[in-house]
Amino acid sequence: MSTTHPSAETVDAAAKSLLTSERERFPDSIIEINQRLYERGWTDGLPVIPPTEEAVRWMLGGTDRGPDELIAVLPPAQGEATVEKIAINAVMAGCRPEYLPIVITTIECVAEERLNLYGRQTTTHPGAPLIIVNGPMARELEVNAGFNVFGQGWRANATIGRALRLCLMNIGGGTPGKTDRATHGHPGKYSYCIAENEAANPWEPLHVERGLARETSAVTVIWAEAPHNINDQRNESAPGILRTAASVMATLGGNGFYRQGEALLVLSPEHAATIAGDGWTKDDVRRFLFEQARERFGRVKQGGIFGLGDLPRWIDQHEVGDQVGPPGGHADGDVRGAAAGGAEEAEYFGGAKGDVFRERHDAAVFVEERAGNGELLGRSWAASELVPGDGAHLDDRARARELVEPFPFRAGAGEGMDEKVGVEVHAHQKPMSSSLMRRISASGSVRSKS
Amino acid sequence: MPTATIVTEAFLEAARRQARNLGIPGLPLAIVEHPFAGQARETVEARAEQAAPQVVTILTEPAELLADRFARADPAA
Numbered sequence: 269m270s271t272t273h274p275s276a277e278t279v280d281a282a283a284k285s286l287l288t289s290e291r292e293r294f295p296d297s298i299i300e301i302n303q304r305l306y307e308r309g310w311t312d313g314l315p316v317i318p319p320t321e322e323a324v325r326w327m328l329g330g331t332d333r334g335p336d337e338l339i340a341v342l343p344p345a346q347g348e349a350t351v352e353k354i355a356i357n358a359v360m361a362g363c364r365p366e367y368l369p370i371v372i373t374t375i376e377c378v379a380e381e382r383l384n385l386y387g388r389q390t391t392t393h394p395g396a397p398l399i400i401v402n403g404p405m406a407r408e409l410e411v412n413a414g415f416n417v418f419g420q421g422w423r424a425n426a427t428i429g430r431a432l433r434l435c436l437m438n439i440g441g442g443t444p445g446k447t448d449r450a451t452h453g454h455p456g457k458y459s460y461c462i463a464e465n466e467a468a469n470p471w472e473p474l475h476v477e478r479g480l481a482r483e484t485s486a487v488t489v490i491w492a493e494a495p496h497n498i499n500d501q502r503n504e505s506a507p508g509i510l511r512t513a514a515s516v517m518a519t520l521g522g523n524g525f526y527r528q529g530e531a532l533l534v535l536s537p538e539h540a541a542t543i544a545g546d547g548w549t550k551d552d553v554r555r556f557l558f559e560q561a562r563e564r565f566g567r568v569k570q571g572g573i574f575g576l577g578d579l580p581r582w583i584d585q586h587e588v589g590d591q592v593g594p595p596g597g598h599a600d601g602d603v604r605g606a607a608a609g610g611a612e613e614a615e616y617f618g619g620a621k622g623d624v625f626r627e628r629h630d631a632a633v634f635v636e637e638r639a640g641n642g643e644l645l646g647r648s649w650a651a652s653e654l655v656p657g658d659g660a661h662l663d664d665r666a667r668a669r670e671l672v673e674p675f676p677f678r679a680g681a682g683e684g685m686d687e688k689v690g691v692e693v694h695a696h697q698k699p700m701s702s703s704l705m706r707r708i709s710a711s712g713s714v715r716s717k718s
Numbered sequence: 719m720p721t722a723t724i725v726t727e728a729f730l731e732a733a734r735r736q737a738r739n740l741g742i743p744g745l746p747l748a749i750v751e752h753p754f755a756g757q758a759r760e761t762v763e764a765r766a767e768q769a770a771p772q773v774v775t776i777l778t779e780p781a782e783l784l785a786d787r788f789a790r791a792d793p794a795a
Contacts, residue, residue, distance in 0.1 A: 344736045390732065441739065447732050576755075 287321060287335055287352055294318070305360075310438055312430065312458055316360035327355040330365030331372060339372055340379030343386040345441025349375050353439050354431075361431035366409055367424060370487055371431045374399050377489035378432070388491050389442040392449045393523065396456040397436075398492040398532070399429055402475035403485030406463035413463035417534075418456075418495050429459030454494035468537035470544030477550070492532060500539070506546040509539050510553060514560035520571040525563070526579060533557070722776040724769050726752035734792045743795040744785030748772035 294301045302315045310316075317323060328335055328351070335352035342349050351372065358371050378385050378397055388395060401411045412422035420426065442448040450457075466473040466482075475486035500512040517531050524531060533553070535543070543553060565585060568574060579585065725733045725747050737745035750768040757765075776784060789795045 343739075345739050390736070441735075447735055449729065449732055 287324065289324075289352060289356060291321065309443060310434075311360070312433055312437070314458070316434075317362055319356040319359040323359045324352070324355050327359050327363065327365050327368055328352070330368035331355075333372070339375045342375075342379065342389075342436065342440030344390055344447050345439070347439035347441055349379075349435060349439045354435055357434040357438055358427075358431040361434050362423070362427040363431050364423070364427075367428050367431070370399075370401060370405065370409070370428050371435075373487040374428070374432045374489055375435060377487055378436070383489070383491065385440070389436060389440055390447055390449055392451045394450055394452045394454045394493055395491040396454060396460045396494075397429075397432055398456065398490045399432065399461040400474060400488040400490065401428075401461065401463045401485070402466065402473050402488070403480075404483060405485030411461065411463035413465040417462045418460075425461045425463075426459050429456075429461035432461075433457060433459065456492070456494055460492070462534075465537060468540070470540055471550050490530075490532060495534070498533075504542060506543040506548045506553075507556065509543060510556050511560055514557050514562075517557065517561035518563045520563070520568070523573070525568070526573045527577065531557070531561070720777040720781070722746060722748050722773040724748045724750060724773070726750055726754050726765075728752035734794065738792070738795060743792060744787075744789035746776040746784045746788050748776060 294304060298315075298318065301318045302311070305311050305316060305318075306313070331351060333351045335350065335355065337351045338348055339351060339354060340349045341347065347353075354372055354375055355368060358368055363371060374397070377383070378388075388397075401409075405411075406413065409424045410422060411424040411428070417425075436442045437448075444450065444453070464473055471477075473482065474488060475484065476482050478486075478488075480486050496516055498513050498516050500509050503509045503512065513533055519525065548556075565583070568583070723733065723745060727749060729752070730747070730749060733745070733747055734743075737743060737747075748769045749772065750765045754762070754765055
């Protein structure tokens with residue numbers, strides 16, 4: 269007597285056949301189809317691959333998950349991001365099925381409560397979800413981590429980021445000018461996806477630093493502004509290069525200058541090699557930037573969003589002339605006066621509860637390469653790792669810092685500094701330039717179940 | 719608890735859409751001119767004067783009446 273229970277394969281096949289989305293007949297013209305989809309607001313403005321049932325089934329071949337599995341509910345429309353709906357948008361974006369597990373994982377990432385997706389989707393701020401792929405899958409799928417890493421030319425980078433954007437629009441209801449109130453937005457809102465060049469990274473890869481195995485594939489999502497180039501072809505030492513980076517970080521127009529928010533530093537392999545060659549760790553980099561990415565308080569008061577809300581406690585507002593006593597004074601008179609540090613980054617999860625997590629300097633160290641296979645990321649920035657507080661502990665730390673030797677830091681000099689920081693170093697097009705993204709509002713990393 | 723939500727005209731559609739998405743299509747809204755942020759004191763005071771009588775109405779009228787009226791005021795509700 270044969271079993272009365274269907275095999276797992278049969279169940280899977282049956283589940284996969286149950287596509288529940290409405291069907292609609294369109295003219296047999298890709299031009300006309302695209303015109304109609306565009307007019308409905310279902311695209312990002314660029315042509316899409318029509319999500320026919322055949323194409324959606326092809327896409328679903330990239331995951332073992334059933335099409336009806338609910339991955340997340342996306343605000344502000346509170347749309348249900350099922351595997352089927354995600355697959356439809358992945359088809360439209362031009363993904364291959366092998367990318368689908370990464371796309372699904374990005375949805376898990378952005379839905380993490382701490383990322384405050386509701387606020388991210390509706391804010392006037394020009395942020396976009398930056399997807400960072402680590403591990404063997406990044407290499408196997410050829411997610412670019414090298415030349416033109418933020419630019420065009422690689423299908424995985426171009427379509428994974430685009431699929432997330434289409435999901436945020438079509439499932440989450442983030443409609444530009446309507447619910448998505450971004451004043452300017454930035455080009456990364458079309459697609460914003462990179463990989464880390466782990467082979468050229470002198471330090472630990474991002475996902476390893478956050479507690480995952482090197483052979484685990486991982487996705488980290490950070491809500492970030494557009495990248496700003498850091499061109500330094502003069503310096504041959506860690507402090508020289510990083511002073512240039514700190515200068516780019518500390519500008520009056522940056523939200524993170526007056527409030528919380530991380531900064532993500534993406535280093536070219538050459539810069540990373542120089543910095544690591546001086547014996548600096550990622551923590552040394554973070555700490556240096558925390559100290560150096562500052563501005564005179566007299567200048568801080570002249571612009572930006574000064575006066576709107578309380579300043580972070582780590583900004584010393586005790587003016588001396590037009591300067592301020594440094595929260596963590598050190599030998600460099602040019603920077604000691606002052607105030608806000610763009611490098612500082614207590615994460616600012618957007619507002620609902622007003623919880624602020626401080627003192628997480630960020631810079632990320634990546635490096636370049638191509639492409640790999642395995643699982644995606646796993647919540648390495650758990651809320652429990654964050655340090656909520658009023659910043660009082662920083663005062664003590666600042667005083668203690670005065671006793672520390674001037675730069676360069678030695679291993680251990682950063683001891684006690686909060687770990688939350690993400691300094692990624694990263695690969696880049698111009699060998700001697702790195703880049704910075706300010707105002708990173710949140711991030712989440714999730715291990716894929718696919 | 720009676721609550722009045724103040725929005726500027728530029729955010730009115732976004733506010734209505736989000737209220738609908740959250741299941742409260744008749745959310746009472748006190749509407750003022752845009753912009754509000756980064757304005758001179760006189761402008762901000764003018765906005766406050768615009769908002770004040772609306773806020774009083776929203777805080778004192780019966781909730782059912784308000785829900786009905788604001789739902790009807792929303793073309794998409």
